[in-house]
Amino acid sequence: xxxxxxxxxxxxxxxxxxxxxxxxxxxxxxxxxxxxxxxxxxxxxxxxxxxxxxxxxxxxxxxxxxxxxxxxxxxxxxxxxxxxxxxxxxxxxxxxxxxxxxxxxxxxxxxxxxxxxxxxxxxxxxxxxxxxxxxxxxxxxxxxxxxxxxxxxxxxxxxxxxxxxxxxxxx
Amino acid sequence: xxxxxxxxxxxxxxxxxxxxxxxxxxxxxxxxxxxxxxxxxxxxxxxxxxxxxxxxxxxxxxxxxxxxxxxxxxxxxxxxxxxxxxxxxxxxxxxxxxxxxxxxxxxxxxxxxxx
Numbered sequence: 001x002x003x004x005x006x007x008x009x010x011x012x013x014x015x016x017x018x019x020x021x022x023x024x025x026x027x028x029x030x031x032x033x034x035x036x037x038x039x040x041x042x043x044x045x046x047x048x049x050x051x052x053x054x055x056x057x058x059x060x061x062x063x064x065x066x067x068x069x070x071x072x073x074x075x076x077x078x079x080x081x082x083x084x085x086x087x088x089x090x091x092x093x094x095x096x097x098x099x100x101x102x103x104x105x106x107x108x109x110x111x112x113x114x115x116x117x118x119x120x121x122x123x124x125x126x127x128x129x130x131x132x133x134x135x136x137x138x139x140x141x142x143x144x145x146x147x148x149x150x151x152x153x154x155x156x157x158x159x160x161x162x163x164x165x166x167x168x169x170x171x
Numbered sequence: 172x173x174x175x176x177x178x179x180x181x182x183x184x185x186x187x188x189x190x191x192x193x194x195x196x197x198x199x200x201x202x203x204x205x206x207x208x209x210x211x212x213x214x215x216x217x218x219x220x221x222x223x224x225x226x227x228x229x230x231x232x233x234x235x236x237x238x239x240x241x242x243x244x245x246x247x248x249x250x251x252x253x254x255x256x257x258x259x260x261x262x263x264x265x266x267x268x269x270x271x272x273x274x275x276x277x278x279x280x281x282x283x284x285x286x
Contacts, residue, residue: 006197013193021185031186038185039193046197105179124180155179 013042019126027069041065059135108158120151
């Protein structure tokens with residue numbers, strides 16, 4: 001992508017920011033950090049623009065953003081483990097129905113195996129074709145359909161309404 | 172699968188001002204310059220470490236000298252302390268001869284007899 005100026009690059013960012021942000025957000029669950037990762041991915045691609053072909057740009061920027069997000073997530077998990085944050089922090093209020101649903105949603109998505117989650121989110125949130133997802137993930141197109149179905153089935157299962165047990169039954 | 176506002180695939184709006192922040196990040200110094208800055212910081216840190224080690228080494232040397240001085244029998248005598256036995260070597264006509272320590276009534280004085 002030699003010859004692309006900064007203004008055009010910012011326009012590219014404007015076009016891709018939202019779908020890319022939505023995918024990254026499902027990895028980090030932090031709005032500002034997700035936006036930061038999207039921008040970092042764009043900056044890295046800008047620096048490598050001489051080596052990127054225009055037709056491969058979208059795959060390149062998604063791959064970069066997903067790798068950055070996965071690294072940050074790993075680091076955060078490790079940090080939480082080392083600093084015992086999970087023991088010190090108060091859990092969010094569960095009485096609010098929306099908060100419970102939102103946390104359930106996060107947990108359901110988080111619990112998907114990474115290889116299924118990538119395929120699902122790229123298809124559903126970035127609106128990518130199997131060809132484009134294959135270019136980002138390096139997985140053969142023929143395998144993507146089954147991965148997507150498996151991911152959807154797992155998600156559906158985890159999001160099924162759970163029975164609320166009376167207090168006596170809990171004990 | 173749900174597609175309403177509680178759908179896992181709901182399209183969320185990114186925080187506002189993203190394009191402006193992106194423009195600002197473009198204007199920031201490049202990572203290469205950051206790299207030079209980091210290298211300079213590294214050299215400065217190394218220099219500081221060498222300086223600290225040099226100071227520590229000098230201090231350790233002077234501490235060793237001070238320890239030697241404190242252990243010297245001369246100091247025992249000056250301070251009136253009971254003198255500590257020291258390794259004694261006596262030569263007669265170029266030959267090392269044996270010595271024997273004798274009892275002394277003054278704790279500051281040690282008496283040796285050449286055998």
